[in-house]
Amino acid sequence: MGNKLKGKDLIKLGFPKNNSINIALGQINRYRKREAKERILEEAKEVLLAPEKFQGNAIWGKVAEGLVKPVEVKMHQLKNTRVPFSIYGENEIDEQAKYQLYDALKLPIAVQGALMPDAHYGYGLPIGGVLATDNAVIPFGVGVDIGCRMCLTVYPVPVSFLKGKQHQFENILKDHTKFGMRETHDKKNDHEIFYRDEFTEIPLIKRLKDKAYKQLGTSGSGNHFVEFGTVAITENNNEFGLQTGEYIGVLSHSGSRGLGANIAKHYTYLATKQCHLPKNVQHLAWLDLNTHDGQEYWQAMNLAGDYAKACHDDIHSRIAKLIGSKPVAKIENHHNFAWKETVNGKECIVHRKGATPAKKNELGIIPGSMTAPGFIVRGLGNSASLQSASHGAGRKHSRRKCKEKFTKSDIKHQLKMNDVTLIGGGIDEAPMAYKDIRKVMANQQELVEVLGTFTPKIVKMDK
Structure with missing residues (x-):
């Protein structure tokens, strides 16, 4: 017990x-x-x-x-001043995203904040927003897709195979990756995650177990993907023991599926009932980690994060078997999550909403777009950024704007120019929707150092 x-x-x-x-x-x-x-x-x-x-x-x-007698729920007011914060690549970030962070910095529980160079307007905290709080977690600040993450595996396979055996690689993605609400694998793998105590001890999690089991190894919609590409290792002194040169890589981006979404919805509701705030920031209601609900959310959030990792492990395991090769390197990281970390000598809860952990020597992968390279990075442990970096290039245009601005022909032209094959995907995920990843990387040179790149070649997304 x-x-x-x-x-x-x-x-x-x-x-x-x-x-x-x-x-x-x-x-x-x-x-x-x-x-x-x-x-x-x-x-x-x-x-x-x-x-x-x-x-x-x-x-x-x-x-x-x-x-x-019934407990009166306290009405919390925002502070008049913001806690310390840093913004990286400020000129490339829209004002709405900045004001979202400014509001969060006035919360009574706020300790420090930061905005990454890929930042744009989002739900709860801005995408690319980082917020440290005092012994409290904001469920909507973590986000709906808890533990959404990147995972890159690298294989000692000649990159020429991507062209020479392109049809086979395309079929691997078409037949063995599943996306969206309805697609699941015919043959489901068991996983140790389903034997965790949370699936029996927390009523909500218990109800979600069957859904989680069915969705293991699948990806969501929107900007989630699985793709083959070329990995270029450019740094001799790397943690993988790999020689500089090119390798085949598999990069995936997705989160905790229905499990995480339901956890987020449930505990955000509980937080808003217990923590009353001014209407414009009510969605930033928090749970005190000394309370039952706070502790239970923390357990559920960590389970969702581990489940997201299990999904990626399943995806990469299936693909490795089909390639007939074992990975020689693996880089992975969450970007919608909260961690217990030390900030200025005090334990805080660090929320990263669309931001990559970048502690000293911590490895990460920061993708660009379906036609732009991603970057394998090593964290520099910058305290002003709360040891964080961007989680991608960041959107330049909203999904609605993309549908107004671009056509399928525009996307086909970009794909052809960059020699990329796209399976699925929509206009809202057009390469042109995203900021210039090289500018983003230039704006975070003090946050991470680059060890290599990943260039997409065959990309699978939801239909």
């Missing part, structure tokens, strides 16, 4: 499923963290049976009050 007291322990004891559990966990974590779980549960039971006796008690008073 473990020694740490959780919300489910209080529920078993008979506590009502309301904010009294969050208050109890907050008080216990604040005042009784080091005491035996059994002793705390004994006291909690006494409080539950006769809350009137404990009103005014230094430790249990707030809990007792929550049991005796």
Whole structure:
């Protein structure tokens, strides 16, 4: 059962499923963290049976009050000033994205922020936004696609095969990668992720297990992809032990599918009910990590992140078998997630919404577009950026604008010019929708160093 007291322990004891559990966990974590779980549960039971006796008690008073009368939800106001922040490539970032960050920087829980050079307007935090908070997590700040990530595998296969055996490589993507809401693999692989305690202990996660099992190894819609391309290793001193030169690579981009989307929806709703904010920033409602809901979201978020990794592992494992080769290198990273990290000597929750972790010597892959190269990078651990970098080139045009501005002929022309084959994809993902990745990389030279590139050649997206 473990020694740490959780919300489910209080529920078993008979506590009502309301904010009294969050208050109890907050008080216990604040005042009784080091005491035996059994002793705390004994006291909690006494409080539950006769809350009137404990009103005014230094430790249990707030809990007792929550049991005796409904808890009033506090209205939080934004601060008048912003916490410290940095913006990279400011001239290339639209004003809407900046103002989204400015609002987040005034939250009472905000500690520090940053905006990456691929930033653009998004939901919750701006895409490319990074926010450190004090012991609180913002579910909508993490985002709907929890643990959305990049994964690159590198193979010791001559790059000439991409042309010489192009038809075979195309068929691998056509027949063995699945996208969107309806497509699943006929033969489903089991995975250790499905034996995690969260699938039995958290009611929401338990209900989502079948969906997660069906969607393992599949990708979402929109800008998600699986692609073959050319990897050029340009740095002799690399972590893979690879010689400089060209290799075949497989790059995938997708997240935690229906599992993550449902987790985000559920806990964002709980946060907005518990944390009232001015209307324009209500979507940035947070969960205190000392509360039951905060702790449960943290568990669920981490499960979703691990599930996203499991999906990528499944995708790359299937492709490796079909190629008939084992990867000699693998680079992967989340970009919609929250981490516990030290900021200015204090543990904080660092939200990265469409931003790549870039701690000192941490590896990452930052894609461009379906016709532009991506970059294999090593983090420089820049504290002003909260040890982060861009997660891609970033959109220059919205999806709606792309449909107004470009045609299928425009895309075909770009693909032909860059010798790229596209399977699926829509006008909203046109190469021209994205910023110039080389400018983006130039604007983050103090955040990452480049070890190599990945150039797409055969790209599969949702229809």
